[in-house]
Amino acid sequence: MALLNENYLKLKAGYLFPEIARRVKTFCAEKPEAAGRLIRCGIGDVTEPLPAAVIQAMHKAVDEMGVRNTFKGYGPEQGYDWLRQVIAQNDYRQRGLDVADDEIFVSDGSKCDCGAILDILGDRNKIAISDPVYPVYVDTNVMAGHTGVANEDGRYGRLVYLPCRPANGFVPEPPSKPVDVVYLCSPNNPTGAVATRAQLEAWVQYALKHQAIILFDAAYEAYIQDPALPHSIYEIPGARECAIEFRSFSKNGGFTGLRCAFTVVPKSLMARTRGGESQPLHPLWNRRSATKFNGVSYVVQRAAEALYTEEGKRQVSDLVKHYMGNAVVLRQGAKKAGLKAYGGENAPYIWVRTPKGMTSWQVFDKILGEANVVITPGSGFGSKGEGFFRISAFNSRENAEEVARRLKELAW
Ligand code: MLT
Numbered sequence: 001m002a003l004l005n006e007n008y009l010k011l012k013a014g015y016l017f018p019e020i021a022r023r024v025k026t027f028c029a030e031k032p033e034a035a036g037r038l039i040r041c042g043i044g045d046v047t048e049p050l051p052a053a054v055i056q057a058m059h060k061a062v063d064e065m066g067v068r069n070t071f072k073g074y075g076p077e078q079g080y081d082w083l084r085q086v087i088a089q090n091d092y093r094q095r096g097l098d099v100a101d102d103e104i105f106v107s108d109g110s111k112c113d114c115g116a117i118l119d120i121l122g123d124r125n126k127i128a129i130s131d132p133v134y135p136v137y138v139d140t141n142v143m144a145g146h147t148g149v150a151n152e153d154g155r156y157g158r159l160v161y162l163p164c165r166p167a168n169g170f171v172p173e174p175p176s177k178p179v180d181v182v183y184l185c186s187p188n189n190p191t192g193a194v195a196t197r198a199q200l201e202a203w204v205q206y207a208l209k210h211q212a213i214i215l216f217d218a219a220y221e222a223y224i225q226d227p228a229l230p231h232s233i234y235e236i237p238g239a240r241e242c243a244i245e246f247r248s249f250s251k252n253g254g255f256t257g258l259r260c261a262f263t264v265v266p267k268s269l270m271a272r273t274r275g276g277e278s279q280p281l282h283p284l285w286n287r288r289s290a291t292k293f294n295g296v297s298y299v300v301q302r303a304a305e306a307l308y309t310e311e312g313k314r315q316v317s318d319l320v321k322h323y324m325g326n327a328v329v330l331r332q333g334a335k336k337a338g339l340k341a342y343g344g345e346n347a348p349y350i351w352v353r354t355p356k357g358m359t360s361w362q363v364f365d366k367i368l369g370e371a372n373v374v375i376t377p378g379s380g381f382g383s384k385g386e387g388f389f390r391i392s393a394f395n396s397r398e399n400a401e402e403v404a405r406r407l408k409e410l411a412w
Pocket of ligand 1: 042043044045111188
């Protein structure tokens with residue numbers, strides 16, 4: 001009989017969002033009268049239609065695919081040159097950041113790339129993650145065999161956990177001991193906190209000192225409102241020598257159903273062999289893409305390109321304004337309900353303290369059962385997420401206002 005990957009057996013229960021979906025489905029089956037008024041503020045999935053510029057670009061691209069001399073078969077695995085160029089130019093060079101076109105790797109999602117990046121890293125690295133954290137960073141390391149088993153708190157052996165609490169503004173500090181790889185997510189999922197320039201400088205200094213690699217997830221950078229906050233790790237001198245950046249079109253362009261993202265691997269980023277020889281990671285990621293990936297479809301890459309037109313930029317900005325308007329409504333709603341709320345100012349997530357020592361799943365059940373609203377329990381993001389819950393601002397304004405009203409009406 002074939003052997004299975006036993007690392008999967010170390011994973012805790014289901015992945016958070018399918019588990020929430022399962023519970024919500026059961027609730028709706030048992031209480032059909034409540035199901036009709038259900039509002040979902042759980043998973044951070046966009047609700048508003050795609051920008052008009054994207055739709056127009058896709059129609060054109062579809063028509064091209066229907067004509068022999070404009071039809072496209074396999075594209076470059078790393079993405080079409082015209083898209084890599086427009087990304088590097090708009091997101092980096094126009095902001096004074098040194099990123100070359102061929103350091104951009106277009107993909108079908110940041111979640112996928114955050115997991116796939118482990119292919120090119122060794123299996124003996126000491127890995128640091130924030131707690132609470134986007135579960136993908138942890139689970140992909142478990143699957144790859146980079147961890148021990150989980151303890152009662154759900155913490156895995158061999159991972160270094162960096163607690164994120166109100167006292168540090170939910171931004172992790174570099175640990176006192178060296179690690180080899182660290183995941184940073186800013187604006188943060190789930191807490192909505194954003195690392196300041198000084199905080200990222202401390203991380204880059206730490207990474208350079210210990211020859212560590214920062215895996216910087218900036219999927220929510222479009223939500224930053226405060227001009228003083230950095231959008232990219234490459235705004236920090238030295239980051240090209242120690243950081244890989246993940247970006248996504250899911251949350252700015254509303255591409256969660258369309259699928260397109262990109263990862264930046266600078267050519268100056270090195271890692272070492274077990275023998276101690278320093279080697280660039282860029283050719284490894286390039287090789288990985290060529291072997292394991294066939295690229296994002298032509299139509300979707302044309303859609304992503306359209307986000308960078310003047311019209312596309314305006315439409316993205318309107319989408320972000322819409323969701324951030326919801327974030328204000330929800331944050332204020334939580335406060336008016338007497339709850340302590342964090343985040344939601346430079347991120348589409350509001351991170352709320354559970355009242356009266358309730359666990360986060362107790363709050364989940366209460367809000368689902370009594371207000372018919374789905375939130376995400378903080379413990380699903382790690383043991384330090386216990387005592388908190390997350391409200392997603394991805395919704396219609398009407399629903400955000402209704403959620404704020406229902407939260408206030410709940411007897412806490
Ligand atoms: C979330 O709700 O945390 C997001 O949907 C995660 C993701 O984008 O994969």
